[in-house]
Amino acid sequence: MIEILQWATLAVCGLTAIARVPSLLRGENRSPFYIFALMTLAILLSIEAPYVVIDQALGGINLANLLLRFVIFATIFFLGIRVTKGFGAEGAYRLITGRAGMIVLLAISVAMVAVFFLMDTAGSSAGLVGPARRDARNAVLVEYYGAAGRAYPSYISLVLLPAMVRAVRSRLPVLVRIAAGLLALGGVAIALSLLFPFIPRSWDAVEFVVNYTAVLCFVIGLALIWAARVQNGKSMGRQRTSTEK
């Protein structure tokens, strides 16, 4: 079940990224492609089989996990910039790119890297399941490391949330409002992931569902905005020809 969810999410992300290639080659609005491509890479790195392959190439000390965290940070950072610019959320934009955003990003990154090197990370294992089982100290460190990795995405999601809720209730085109709703839902899911340390071990599946719900909401939300633009372009073309007659 979880495997299906993982590979399906990878497929959705990958296909969306590929679908953006033509507009990338035409040189129009490249950033959505990079966001989708980064997301695809992030998902690839969170699935066991590809993770192990990549991590072995990187030396087998789970550096790939650290890489994954920074790929996620980059994705969510660029996503945050684009969304706040697009939806005209000036305050949120400043909270991401301004001093506050940079301090949060720097602090979390430093903490995360520090915890990573405090751990005994030998033995490739997605989600650091292997190192976490090694001893009690490692288990605690993995928990902290995971929390640090979720902290920055949660920060951005919470910053985006008010603007998304406002967009849902606005008079924007329906597809855009649905997209904003999905982005908001994804943001809530990411923020909920902060509560993971308090979830009992046996509920691991919940964590997966929350994580992939967030990613799917973001990808589909962004794809919907794109679809709305394509749809609008078509109807504008029709209108133009009908008035020319």
Add this chain to the structure above:
Amino acid sequence: MILPAKAFQRWLQGIAPDASTADVCRVSGIKRTTLAQQLVRGKVSVTTVVSIARAYSVNPVAALAYFDDYRELAGPLPPPTRCELISQISTPDLLQAALARPAMDPAGRPRPQPPALSPAPHATSVKNWVDAIDDGEVRHRVSAATGVAPQNYSAQLTANRLSPELALATSRAAGVGPTGGLVATGLITEEEAGWPPGARQAALDSMSDGDLTTLAGDRLQALGKVLRRQEQDQAQTEKIWENLG
């Protein structure tokens, strides 16, 4: 908006005793599936009754008066007030009439006569009608009488829509004849409502230069607000597409 199917069947028996449902649909241009569905659900829409009445050369006002909720249409119907008549003149017609007034041109050059008034309803006829009969408290009274929340009522007016029940409730709350709202929503024509031919033109001609110019100014201002809001929405949508599309 809804009439009981039983009463509808009785009424239909009265005006087309031998017609089958298929005949009725063919003559009135209603889709058979639409009517069948309305009959199965036991709720027939007001527009269905109006279409059938017209097809069988029955005055729709008289037809609606057959139903309990619309009994007050049985008459005697008071004539429309001058404000109501003026409210059903479209903004372009009002502006043209204002421009044709000698007072608009101090040099007193002769002006071409404006063309005949376009028939009601017009693009903002519902809101203009309610504004015309509103003593400042009508919206509250309609809301109290019908249980429809004021913001929902306002939303309908802004969209230039109003359900027939709300139109009647509004007439009642404002103490004017019951046909005004039905004309303003385009459910029935002025003629079907029994408004004398040329009544709107006569009401317009009886307006003083000052009143007409002021009213035209108010209408222009309202139009400007709507257009500006549309432009803002459009600009915001474009910005979203520029960044995320």
